[in-house]
Each structure stands twice: as C-alpha cells, then as structure tokens.
Amino acid sequence: MGKGRLEAFSDGVIAVIITIMVLELKVPHGTDFDALIPLGPIFLSYLLSFIYVGIYWNNHHHMLHTVQRVNGRVLWANLLLLFWLSLVPFVTGWVNENHFAAVPVALYGFVLLMSGVSYYVLERVLIAHHPKDSQLARAVGDDYKGIASVVLYAVAIALSFVNPWISCGIYVFVALMWFIPDRRIERASPET
Amino acid sequence: MGKGRLEAFSDGVIAVIITIMVLELKVPHGTDFDALIPLGPIFLSYLLSFIYVGIYWNNHHHMLHTVQRVNGRVLWANLLLLFWLSLVPFVTGWVNENHFAAVPVALYGFVLLMSGVSYYVLERVLIAHHPKDSQLARAVGDDYKGIASVVLYAVAIALSFVNPWISCGIYVFVALMWFIPDRRIERASPET
Amino acid sequence: MGKGRLEAFSDGVIAVIITIMVLELKVPHGTDFDALIPLGPIFLSYLLSFIYVGIYWNNHHHMLHTVQRVNGRVLWANLLLLFWLSLVPFVTGWVNENHFAAVPVALYGFVLLMSGVSYYVLERVLIAHHPKDSQLARAVGDDYKGIASVVLYAVAIALSFVNPWISCGIYVFVALMWFIPDRRIERASPET
Amino acid sequence: MGKGRLEAFSDGVIAVIITIMVLELKVPHGTDFDALIPLGPIFLSYLLSFIYVGIYWNNHHHMLHTVQRVNGRVLWANLLLLFWLSLVPFVTGWVNENHFAAVPVALYGFVLLMSGVSYYVLERVLIAHHPKDSQLARAVGDDYKGIASVVLYAVAIALSFVNPWISCGIYVFVALMWFIPDRRIERASPET
Secondary structure, three states: OOOHHHHHHHHHHHHHHHHHHHHHOOOOOOOOHHHHOOHHHHHHHHHHHHHHHHHHHHHHHHHHHOOOOOOHHHHHHHHHHHHHHHOHHHHHHHHHHOOOOHHHHHHHHHHHHHHHHHHHHHHHHHHHOOOOOOHHHHHHOOOHHHHHHHHHHHHHHHHOOOOHHHHHHHHHHHHHHHHOOOHHHHHHOOOO | OOOHHHHHHHHHHHHHHHHHHHHHOOOOOOOOHHHHOOHHHHHHHHHHHHHHHHHHHHHHHHHHHOOOOOOHHHHHHHHHHHHHHHOHHHHHHHHHHOOOOHHHHHHHHHHHHHHHHHHHHHHHHHHHOOOOOOHHHHHHOOOHHHHHHHHHHHHHHHHOOOOHHHHHHHHHHHHHHHHOOOHHHHHHOOOO | OOOHHHHHHHHHHHHHHHHHHHHHOOOOOOOOHHHHOOHHHHHHHHHHHHHHHHHHHHHHHHHHHOOOOOOHHHHHHHHHHHHHHHOHHHHHHHHHHOOOOHHHHHHHHHHHHHHHHHHHHHHHHHHHOOOOOOHHHHHHOOOHHHHHHHHHHHHHHHHOOOOHHHHHHHHHHHHHHHHOOOHHHHHHOOOO | OOOHHHHHHHHHHHHHHHHHHHHHOOOOOOOOHHHHOOHHHHHHHHHHHHHHHHHHHHHHHHHHHOOOOOOHHHHHHHHHHHHHHHOHHHHHHHHHHOOOOHHHHHHHHHHHHHHHHHHHHHHHHHHHOOOOOOHHHHHHOOOHHHHHHHHHHHHHHHHOOOOHHHHHHHHHHHHHHHHOOOHHHHHHOOOO
8 A cells, every 4th residue: 555645644633733732822811911921831832742743743754755655554553653642732731721730741741652652663563564674674773762762751750740840851852852853764765 | 536635635534533532632620640530531432532533544545545536426425424424523522521321322323323334335336436346346345344333333322221331342342343454455455 | 836735725724624613513411312402403504514515625626627727816716715615614603503593694695605706716717727618618617506506695695684594495405406516527527 | 855745734734724713713692793793803813814824825835836855954944834823823812802902913923923034944944955046046036025024024013012003004014915926936937
C-alpha cells in the first residue's frame, strides 16, 4: 500500500489537534492590559504544546519521507501515536486550569511520554517493514535522542511531585533538543 | 471520476471526528489523583470510540485502495457512512454523561449498527460499479465479518436493556475482531 | 496555477463544517427514550444541513473535475462560497434553539440563498477563465437548476413569515432536487 | 524534501482556523430581527478575520507555487506563521466580547502584525533556500507591500488607544490592499 493516505490522514489529525488547542484560550472578560496577565502562563503552555505537536509533525514528515510502503501494523502504530497526541489539548487545559499543580503537570508529562513511546514504536514497525540496511534504518540508527526524551519525561513526572516548575523546565529542554529536526534523515536523504 | 478527492474528503472528515471527541473530555476541577478517577470510564469510552473510528479509517483505506473509479452513487454512499460516523462523538458523550445507562448504551450500538450497514452499502455500491470478478469483489467476497458485526450490534442493543455492561463487552469484542485490518484485501492487492 | 491546493483546501473547510455541526447536538441529561424526543427535530435539521453541505461538496467535486486551471479570481469566488457554507452550522443551531421560529428559518434560507449565489458566481468565474466552448461550459450550460434553487430559496424566505414549515418543506424539496449530482458534467466528462 | 506535505498540513490548519471562528458566533436567544442586531458587528469582525485568513491562504498558495524544495528551517518558519494565524479566532472573540474596546483592538492588530512578520520571515527563508535569482526571488522582490502592511499594523496598534475605530479602518484598508493576490508571482509564473 502507498503511504499517501497515511500522510494525508496524519496531517489532518495533527492539523485539528494543533488548532483546537486555541479553543482552550478562553476570552478574558476585562478590556485592559490587566485582563491579559492571567493569560500569560496559559499562553506559554499553549505555545509549548504547539511546539511539541509541531515537532511531532516535523519528525513524522522527515521519517515518512524515507518510507516506501506501509502495512496494517504501520497504520495502527501511527494511530497509536495520533491517539496520544490527541490528548495534548486535554492535558494542556488541565495544567492551565490548575495553575501548574503537581498532578496535572505529571499527567502532561505522561502524555508526552506515551507519545514518545508511540513514536518509537512507529519507528521500529516501519524499520521492520523495510529491508535491512534501508535508507530509513540507516537514517534513524539507534535513535538515542528518542530514548533520551522518554527517560527525561519519566524523570520530569517523578520530579513534578517535588516541584512542578522543574518538570516544566525539563519539558522546555526536551522541546529545544528536538527543535532542530532530525538532521540524520535530512542528511541521509537525497535532495528532491 | 478519480478517487483522489473522495479519499481526501473522507480523510478530512474522519480526522475531525476522531479529534473533536477529545473535546468531550472535560478538564476536571481537582488537582489530585482522585480528580482523575471519574475520568477512568470516560477515558475508556473515548479509547473505544477512537479505535472504532480508526478501524473504519483503516478498512476504508484498504477498500478504496483496490478501487479504480467512483461515481455519484459512491459519493453518496460514502457520505452516508461519514454521517453515521459523525454521530460517534455525540453518543460517546451521552454514554459518559449517564454512566453507561441502558438507553445511551443502546443508542451507541445503534450508531455503530448504522455505520456498519452504511459501510456494507458502500462496499456493494463500489462492487456494482466495477466489472464482475474485479480485484475488489474477490478481495471482499461475501464479507461475513461485516454481516456478523451488524448482527452482534443488534444483539448488544437488545441486551443493553438487560445489562449495559454485556453490550459494552460485545462492542469491545467486535472492535477486537476488526482490529486486524482486512487481510483479504491486503493479500489480494500487490505490494506497491 | 494548478487546482490541487484549491481542491485540498475546500475539502478541508467543508470537512470541518460538516463535522462541527454535530457539536450543536447537545447531549441530553435524561437517560430514557423520552430524553431523545426533543432531539428529533434537531436531528432532522442536522441531517438536512449535512445533506446540503454534502450536495455542495459533490457538485464542487463534479465542477472542479472538468476545470484545468485556476487564478486569483477563482480562489476568491471559492472562498466566498466557503464563507457562506461556514455559516450553515450557525443558522442550523439558531433554528434548533428556537423550535423553527419564523426569523431563524428565514435566515437559514438566506444562508442557503447566498451559498447558491456564490456557487453560481464561482461557476461563471471558472467558465470565464476557460476557452469558449470548454468541456466545463458545455457541461454546465445555463444552469437552470442553480437559478431555480435560488428562486425557491427566495420564495421560502418570504413564506417563512406565513408558515415556517412551508419554508422547511421547500428546503427539503430543493435538497431532493440536487440529491442526484450534476449528471450533465458526469455525462460530459470521459471516465477516468 | 518535497513541498506536498507542507502544503497539505498548512491547508489543514488554515481550513480549521477559518472554520472554527464561526463557533464564536453564539446563537442568539431571541427569535426576531432585533435579536440579530447585536450580531451585526460580530458578523463584520468574523467577515474581516475570514478575509484575512483567506488572504494568507491565497498568498501562501501563490508563494509556495514557485517553490521547488523545502527544508527544516522552512517547516519551522511555516509553523511560526500558522501559530500566529491560529490566534486570530481568539482575538476576534475578544474584540467581539468587548465591543471593540481599545486593548482588544490593539491585540487584534498585534496578532496581524506578528502574522505579517512571520510571513515575511517565511518568504526570506524560502528565498535563502533557493538559488540566487530564482523565480521566487524575482517574483517577490523587496516585498514593499508586506513591509507596508506591518508598518500600518504598528500604526493601528498605537492609534487604538486614541480611537479603536481608526485602527479597525486601517485593518480594513490593509485587507483591501491585499485582496488582489500577489500579481507579481502570478505574472512571473508560467500558466500551468
């Protein structure tokens, strides 16, 4: 089977996820600058979630670029990733509603952790579906960055019960780490 | 007419359906783990609906893969399927709001039943539009699995008035039955 | 310019319109069949709006099928159509909230009227952008059906102040009239 | 990397943005014409935001049309633009809620300003990624119109504290200025 519809469907789902998050930004009732102050952290958490979903879209784009074919297993691994990403707006909303309390911040990390694990699963399913030493396999390699992210999320979840701001700092750090898209694949793939 | 836009439009609608369901997940007000407990069944019903919509997308993907052309009848049969699928978020919300009461659980089954019937109609309209003994016709065959699902949904609707949890069990069973995408078509279609 | 992105964007917008309408279907609080009775007319109006948006998508699909190129004017005529279609969920919601009162029913007709006019404008802009006697021009012809619909909507708007149910009857009649997609174009265009 | 998915994802996000804005149009409770009067300015602001997002889509369409390849930087510059556009429904809602008060009108201009700046950044990143004197570079030139828009937004933000209606007038003026899509690119690109 071709990968065209898998890409189109993923693009659609991620586009909706990234956009409905803004519905969480409730219109303030005041009309002066003070009315905007409580929106500050909400805006920042929206920005962080936007960047995270953007990172997943970018990496998905890069990874699928080197893929030649998909099968039923790939479709389901991809849906698993989309499922966890679809929970990002929910946990972003919970974090905001509770001013960065411990449990919501930990749950935010949990959804990131499961998204990271799902992405890793998708990566492995795709590599297994391709011949050994495929362009994809060489480009992804052992994916230390993906594994490091998952470990960092787990640390952040544990630390959220000590101080949620440390966890938020870790989430920002991982986002920065991924900000640069997967150069390995870009390098491995010929310009088109 | 080509099938490209039919696929693109279906991808768009299904992407929105699968993603707006998460808007039903209302942010809890508490900040501790106890606040998450009432979300448990809601989360599970969200997961089940996500899997159901995912199954339809996967099967739609597999079925359309073998299709060569579409006509006005196919467009409408496809819209009928999308109509019933678009009601999945609504019935999922009603089931959750009422803690799995009999009538909501029956209505959930009814929407699944009508989705199943619509999918079957789409299948037949597509087969009728293709030459006899087409790749599609051979791949789909008599579609015993599709018919069995519809029968099981009908049984579940009846049983929801005895015990809604039996019905939920049947819904989970049918989902598991479909979890593996339609191997018949994957086998019948050459790798691309 | 190619027509690919125009089709993709229109598919996206129409997919969102047709799906967010279901968000208007508020979950009832009761758990028995009686709780569903007030949903009856709401469900029917949702169904009618779904069919209308579906008709526009189908006709858009048929019309664009014969188009070879687009320009800036086409993009704007297309956006005008999408603008009026995007108001369908709003007027559907208003009709439902007020149990088919005169003004909401008239406004529903007004949005249909403006959608019909916009579609006609798009048709003419596309024909003007193609050589005389193009496949598109021959297929569309004078579009008596499009003009008749607009006249019928105008009649329905006027009659809504006499009896809104007559107007609803006219809306259903026009929908039935369009239910069969534009055979002229399907006939004029070679199978692909 | 090809530009196909970048276009598809942008189409998806912009389609969702342009359509969820209509969710801001709250259904009025009355059933007569008077109930529609308070909706007048809301409708106009919805129309203006629809036109702005439409302009960005049109220009994005024109610009990407001449692009041959994209890289990681382009993906992020594009996401930056989508981020600011995704805030348009939020600021439109705030302007409406507060009957065009000074601060909301200024914030509306700020989001337009940041969208304009992001578009300019995307333009420059794309030009830098192409050979000197590419079709894109020649078509865009110095983009005086883009720079003028950003300056006008800045003026409108400042003037919103004098009289918000002057700012609204400037927003309408810039929209009219852009209403005609970028002829430079259309002229520079051969008909396809």
